[in-house]
Amino acid sequence: MLADPFELHEPASIAEAVALAKRYCGDVRFLAGGTDVLPGLFRGLHTVRHLIYLGRIPELHVFDPIRGVFGAQTSMASLERDPVVRQRFVAVSLAAHAAAGPALRTSATLGGNLLVDTRCTFYDQSRFWREANEGCLKADGTECRVVSQGSRCYAVYSGDMAPPLLALGATVDIEGLEGRDSKPLEDLYSPGGDGRLSHALPEGALLVAVRLRDPNLWSSYSKLRARGAPDFPEGSIAIGIHETDGRLDHFRIAVGGIDTRPLVMNEITRPWLGKPMSDEVVEATVESVGRRLHPVANTALLTDYRKHVVTRFLRTDLARYLALRSKELTSSTPAGRVG
Ligand SMILES: Cc1cc2nc3c(=O)[nH]c(=O)nc-3n(C[C@H](O)[C@H](O)[C@H](O)COP(=O)(O)OP(=O)(O)OC[C@H]3O[C@@H](n4cnc5c(N)ncnc54)[C@H](O)[C@@H]3O)c2cc1C
Ligand code: SF4
Structure with missing residues (x-):
């Protein structure tokens, strides 16, 4: 596979990079590590004639x-x-x-x-x-x-x-x-x-x-992939939690690998702020998040399976948080995993 010819620009400042992007608007891409943009060029997915390398800024x-x-x-x-x-x-x-x-x-x-x-x-x-x-x-x-x-x-x-x-x-x-x-x-x-x-x-x-402003949040990340090798997520879920005096003051969930953009579940988690994390919160959250996931059949794994595993990850990770909490470990105790 051969990429169409392109010109490489190597600005030394942010101002220079943005000015270059303006000059070649519509025919340009930023190049960071290149691990996504270069394969795209070789496959003819992008056909820009100018690349702006960001590594010298x-x-x-x-x-x-x-x-x-x-x-x-x-x-x-x-x-x-x-x-x-x-x-x-x-x-x-x-x-x-x-x-x-x-x-x-x-x-x-x-x-x-x-x-x-x-x-x-x-x-x-x-x-x-x-x-x-x-x-x-x-x-x-x-x-x-x-x-x-x-x-x-x-x-x-x-x-x-x-x-x-x-x-x-x-x-x-x-x-x-x-x-x-x-x-x-x-x-x-x-x-x-x-x-x-x-x-x-x-x-x-x-x-x-x-x-990232708050280092005291408990957080987890779980990822489903087709192979235990370099592979994109077929579904992934991250949780951030913090409680003060036994009441949630930070509860956020985000899902990747399912929709065209990552999904932030604020409308599901926000109503629980001010309340303690509990089995009831876990059950209601898992059910509501499951209802929001609508994968389509354009990746390697089956859509129902992807949805099932992501909600299973959510239940397991929230249960893990509850278990840590009931042992009275501090809410900043690090925990999480890769599924
Ligand atoms: C075999 C293989 C396996 C992979 N597996 C995974 C995986 O499991 N998970 C995963 O997340 N990714 C995966 N990737 C994709 C890729 O490697 C990563 O997402 C990587 O972090 C992309 O970073 P990059 O610096 O190489 O981006 P680039 O390819 O340089 O750029 C990616 C895009 O971001 C734009 N861009 C970059 N920096 C900026 C900036 N500062 N401002 C504005 N635009 C910018 C570029 O113009 C381009 O459109 C995989 C890639 C390969 C080849
Ligand atoms: S989802 Fe449809 S339009 Fe988008 S890349 Fe796949 S086939 Fe093409």
């Missing part, structure tokens, strides 16, 4: 787990291995460990992971394969091959890092044409569009950093 490499600030160019390997991240932001290190394989994680970045392309068995193929099947709405065609007469794309958001960061209430710094802005991470995944994009970042805007 010092500000994007900030790595400060004590203050909870992680530049977009932070490698997945650092998030996986750093002892402070492992202790303070358990779900983040578990998710980084669960993403791709060890070699990829040294190049792959946090920013690239949050903005990774959506996946579908009818899309992540060679140009030859797609042409033989007349393409689809997301690339080279006019119809969705998964949902008949579908006028939108149902490709799956398959990044590992968004669910734990959403569950922990992360914010992001973004540099756009209007200047610097800071917003909740979930705004990056606000619903809308025709499903072809995994995020709502305006074209040409640069993700600068991710901020």
Whole structure:
């Protein structure tokens, strides 16, 4: 497979990168670790003529787990291995460990992971394969091959890092044409569009950093994958919990690998704030989350199975939290796992 020719730009500052993105608008992509964007170029999924490499911009490499600030160019390997991240932001290190394989994680970045392309068995193929099947709405065609007469794309958001960061209430710094802005991470995944994009970042805007303010949350991350090898999530779930004086003051759940964007379950968890975590909360939450999951048949595993396993993960992880709590361990006791 050969990529179409492209020009590589290597800016040394954020201002220069955003100016380049503006100049080549519509024909450009940022290049971070390249582990997603380069295979996409080789498969003809993107046909841009300009790539802006972000690795030479010092500000994007900030790595400060004590203050909870992680530049977009932070490698997945650092998030996986750093002892402070492992202790303070358990779900983040578990998710980084669960993403791709060890070699990829040294190049792959946090920013690239949050903005990774959506996946579908009818899309992540060679140009030859797609042409033989007349393409689809997301690339080279006019119809969705998964949902008949579908006028939108149902490709799956398959990044590992968004669910734990959403569950922990992360914010992001973004540099756009209007200047610097800071917003909740979930705004990056606000619903809308025709499903072809995994995020709502305006074209040409640069993700600068991710901020996590509270290191005292209990968190977990569980991931279903087809093989115990480098594999994208077929469904994943992250939980962030904190109680003060036995009452929930932080309870967030985020699901990946099921919809076109990660799902944040605030409308299900918010009513429980101010109440103690209990068996009743667990049962009601598992049932409500299960009702919100509607996977479509465009990944390796069966849709019912993906839904069943994700809700099972949720029940097990919440039960684990309850067990820790009843043993009167502090709510900051780190716990979590990769399923
Ligand atoms: C074999 C294989 C297995 C994989 N398995 C997994 C997996 O299990 N889980 C998983 O989550 N991913 C997986 N991936 C995908 C990928 O490796 C990761 O998501 C990785 O973290 C992407 O980061 P990157 O730096 O390489 O992104 P890139 O490929 O450089 O960029 C990805 C996208 O983000 C944009 N971008 C990057 N940085 C910025 C920024 N700062 N501001 C604005 N836009 C930006 C790029 O323009 C591009 O559109 C796998 C990839 C391969 C090849
Ligand atoms: S969900 Fe439909 S439109 Fe989207 S990539 Fe798959 S086949 Fe194409």
